[in-house]
Amino acid sequence: MWIEGTLKLESNPEAYAYPLLIKRILESAPRYAPDQAIYMGKDKVCSYKELPSRVASLCDSLSKKGLKPSDRIGVMDWDSHRYLDLFFAVPCLGSVLHTINVRLSASQIVWTINHAQDRFLFVHPDFLPLIESSLDSLESVERVFVYGAQGERSNHPKLAYFEYEELIDSGSEKTVLADFDEDSVATLFYTTGTTGDPKAVYFTHRQLVLHTMALSQAIGCYDDNRIFSSNDVYMPLTPMFHVHAWGIPYVATLLGAKQVYPGRYEPSLILDLIESHQVTFSHCVPAILQMILNHPKSEKMDLGHWKVVIGGSAFSPGLAKAAMQKGIDAYSGYGMSETCPVLSLTHLSFEERELPLDEQVDIRVRAGVPIPFVDLGVVSSGDSNPSTESGASGEVVARTPWLTQNYYLNEEAGNRLWTDGWLHTGDVGEMDGSCLKITDRIKDVIKSGGEWISSVDLERRISRVDGVKDVAVVGVEDVKWGERPVVWYISETPNHDSILDALSKDVKEGTLSKWAIPEIVERVEEIPRTSVGKTDKKRIRQILLERGSQV
Amino acid sequence: MWIEGTLKLESNPEAYAYPLLIKRILESAPRYAPDQAIYMGKDKVCSYKELPSRVASLCDSLSKKGLKPSDRIGVMDWDSHRYLDLFFAVPCLGSVLHTINVRLSASQIVWTINHAQDRFLFVHPDFLPLIESSLDSLESVERVFVYGAQGERSNHPKLAYFEYEELIDSGSEKTVLADFDEDSVATLFYTTGTTGDPKAVYFTHRQLVLHTMALSQAIGCYDDNRIFSSNDVYMPLTPMFHVHAWGIPYVATLLGAKQVYPGRYEPSLILDLIESHQVTFSHCVPAILQMILNHPKSEKMDLGHWKVVIGGSAFSPGLAKAAMQKGIDAYSGYGMSETCPVLSLTHLSFEERELPLDEQVDIRVRAGVPIPFVDLGVVSSGDSNPSTESGASGEVVARTPWLTQNYYLNEEAGNRLWTDGWLHTGDVGEMDGSCLKITDRIKDVIKSGGEWISSVDLERRISRVDGVKDVAVVGVEDVKWGERPVVWYISETPNHDSILDALSKDVKEGTLSKWAIPEIVERVEEIPRTSVGKTDKKRIRQILLERGSQV
Secondary structure, three states, X not given: OEOOOOOOOOOOOXXXXXXXXXXXXXXXXXXXXXXXXXXXXXXXXXXXXXXXXXXXXXXXXXXXXXXXXXXXXXXXXXXXXXXXXXXXXXXXXXXXXXXXXXXXXXXHHHHHXXXXXXXXXXXXXXXXXXXXXXXXXXXXOXXXXXXXXXXXXXXXXXXXXXXXXXXXXXXXXXXXXXXXXXXXXXXXXXXXOOOOOOEEEEEEHHHHHHHHHHHHHHHHOOHHHOOOOOOOEEOOOXXXXXXXXXXXXXXXXXXXXXXXXXXXXXXXXXXXXXXXXXXXXXXXXXXXHHHHHHOXXXXXXXXXXXXXXXXXXXXXXXXXXXXXXXXXXXXXXXEXXXXXXXXXXOOOOOOHHHOOHHHHHHHHOOOEEEOOOOEEEEEOOOOOOOEOOOOOEEEEEEEOOOOOOOOOOOXXXXXXXXXXXXXXXXEEEEEXXXXXEEEEEHHHOEEEOOEEEOHHHHHHHHHOOOOOOEEEEEEEEEOOOEEEEEEEEEOOOOOHHHHHHHHHHHHHOOOOOHHHOOOEEEEOOOOOEOOOOOEOHHHHHHHHHHHOOOX | OEOOOOOOOOOOOOOOOOOOOHHHHHOOHHHHOOOOEEEEOOEEEEEOOOHXXXXXXXXXXXXHOOOOOOOEEEEEOOEXXXXXXXXXXXXXXXXXXXXXXXXXXXXXXXXXXHHHOEEEEEEOHHHHHHHHHHHHHOOOOOEEEEEOOOOOOOOOOOEEEEOHHHHHHOOOOOOOOOEOOOOOEEEEEEEOOOOOOOEEEEEEHHHHHHHHHHHHHHHHOOHHHOOOOOOOEEXXXXXXXXXXXXXXXXXXXXXOOEEEEOEOOOHHHHHHHHHHHOOOEEEEOHHHHHXXXXXXXXXXXXXXXXXXXXXXXXXXXXXXXXXXXXXXXXXXXXXOHHHXXXXXXXXXXXXXXXXXXXHHHHHHOOOEEEOOOOEEEEEOOOOOOXXXXXXXXXXXXXXXXXXXOOOOOOHHHHHHHEEOOEEEEEXXXXXXXXXXXXXXXXXXXXXXXXXXXXXXXXXXXXXXOOOOOEEEEEEEEEXXXXXXXXXXXXXXXXXXXXXXXXXXXXXXXXXXXXXXXXXXXXXXXXOOEOOOOOEOHHHHHHHHHHHOOOO
């Protein structure tokens, strides 16, 4: 309901309206923590006192290279201080940062660069071969800046090589960052659905500032549940191309926390960095946490000071328990590319932190409680009014100040995303008190004989079986029932029987429908992942289809 | 510098733009702290689970009484849960809350009600005599609602008596709070300058939401300096009519912290409430802190868990030391009616907390470090570019997302407030690192023989002299020197000589100019205060003028 007739008064002509611009995030840390620093691996890059000057210099250098407001700059890089600088400098010029998903296929990357109409690219040498071989297909790109003046060089006229620090040094640190409309687009990136071309979401300065403000407040101001605050040591383990590394680099900069960028993810290096910098806060998809826990080095390490927020895929109770047994303080975060991303986070009271491990795991693997300024509920099909009542279930819908307001140049997809004034997540969820549990992706729900079986629920149960290291459940076509579940799991020894025993026990106890017991339970070497580390159920279904699997 | 040409994209027609409205502040506490509660004195009023329904009911009741968007409602009340409810309900209807300064004279109160064109008044019975005697002068007021159905009643047709809880009960808790433009005015109130009529500042929904977000983050997310977070127990000791009690009731509600409202300030009751509720966080002007410390009851009390932010007037080192010797964790906040109000707060590092008391006092009495999203500097006269360099001094100017954009119906005063795109505070300050020290009000600077003497600096020095309980320094006209300082102090025994000795010592040590030594040092019974508890220097100058004081 929107009403008119409220009192609006004319501002004094000299009054400053203060647009919410990303440059403002840079202002606090030099006051509160001037000597705290940002590291690339083991090396110190700069202190917070120096960061605003570096960003100003970089802005000046980019301007001199011809970057103008509304230009798109594509970036292909690992998690680095360079990326952090560009998180600020590109939007501060009124330009748009296109964070390219480097895990896409070459043809998809080219497609996204052309669709975004990137004018410049900033490319880590690791991605140069890919870009070099595609240069003639990159229609809009005028120039590709390659970090690192070393190594063999192609002399294609679009390629320019430079040392990153020289780029900084060549600009004036006195450059004044301009003001402009806070609704200007700051970032843009592509999300790959299960069908069709990638779709681009985009976020404005206002949205990113508000996400930063609300998120920092959500994770710092509630005593029972302080996940990240100024004296933490932060290292992202979510790629910076993936929804701004969940927006946490902006939060860390606002807080003036020590930041450590790990470059390309190598489990051994990551563990070294956690140890040498005494990293206390990270976030990642379950697969990365699994990779770290599986690494022999981690066995001897004390990870008791490490807080980790898991998101991107369902956090299985098995993995959560393994992490907590290592002393890791593990949380879930829920959101998606379309939501900037954070919608909800695990919220544990002091009392809940005293519960036995298994009960804590149950709380910690849920999507969590909506953070401040997130309005979130579930809608049953056919209903347009979301419910927040405990026990309600349906598709999760949201309203917050930081949701993509459309897909870039894709009106049709935008119409599916936004219905009845709510962003539709495509996730099926259930409210338990104020806490959201995601039960499945709408498209991953297995429809069997009129019953709905949650693939995520089955995965959660199976992940708790001893020996199971990873698990994926998908629905495959079935002549009689419509669909039936197929289980893939990873384990050192076969666990077929113990999985079925565990599920049968749940059926006897009445917590699982008997229709959910799968006929096919397969031990596999590998579970396919998408470019951002999620279980690639589309690929699993495809493999099963090609193999002619029918239950 | 404002630039155009940035990328702005069209939103999907169904996308929800999420205006920043005050109603959103109510949403988090029921999720995070549903059972935490709000108290009026010793009595529990409601839990956070219940608060949104109470506000919705109140909105419905107010609508039924005819309140419409843009209507002004004037409130005359002590700090109470009723006031908190109205902080939300009136703006949530798109109406404007006029928080009437009940300490103004009757004629000034009438003037402000007429100037604001209040349509309704909500009045505590304590203020009924004043309103009753002025009813015929209140031109715009249609109806005066008086809390409390008891007592003698006048039968003036404009007066309506009711029990507050009945007002809540008569509305539907299912009332949906509407959306509207975030730039709609939410609150309005008057500030009394030293000359002329009171001037009204006003704040929009957007401004109050952003002030709440940034302030909660500033006081909760920086580990060295956590002043207020969710498990604190909050009791305001700044009147709610005075700049929204510094905006902290909104912060407390967002955090889901326990709130205790003290009603009319009675030192004995305040001390009882601090003890019985174990209050951990308050804010007040120096005079209230002084009043509490002077109360015999406080001598026996342990105040070691109490954090207090002092603002509104300069926090003297003497008072700060006395408070800290009682175990109170004392801070300064800086701001004014025009700034919503918070601009800066004491920021102490862990190391600084270990300093000897006197050195800590020096840090704690300064205006402090600008909070996030506050851009603040000092300008020398004739210069329009503010400086933030350490050592710079001049008039303090600011830009933040929460500054009044004008004075209501007073363009001329608005032009003095906003110059060169900066809000001019009228305070003279000096930067020391990132920390702001207020050296004086521009109008209170004493201009003596071409030298500027800071009255606030003199007060700080004199406050440290043993026995001095309170002090005020003003400039009086002097034929030879232009102006000369006069000192008024409160003490149980005369301290004239020790004051002059202390200042002479400072002159010898080179920290004070010899011109600053006052000729007149008077012990007085009382120092006049303004309606909001500040030292009333205008009144002191007037008394001295009437007495014919000339140095």
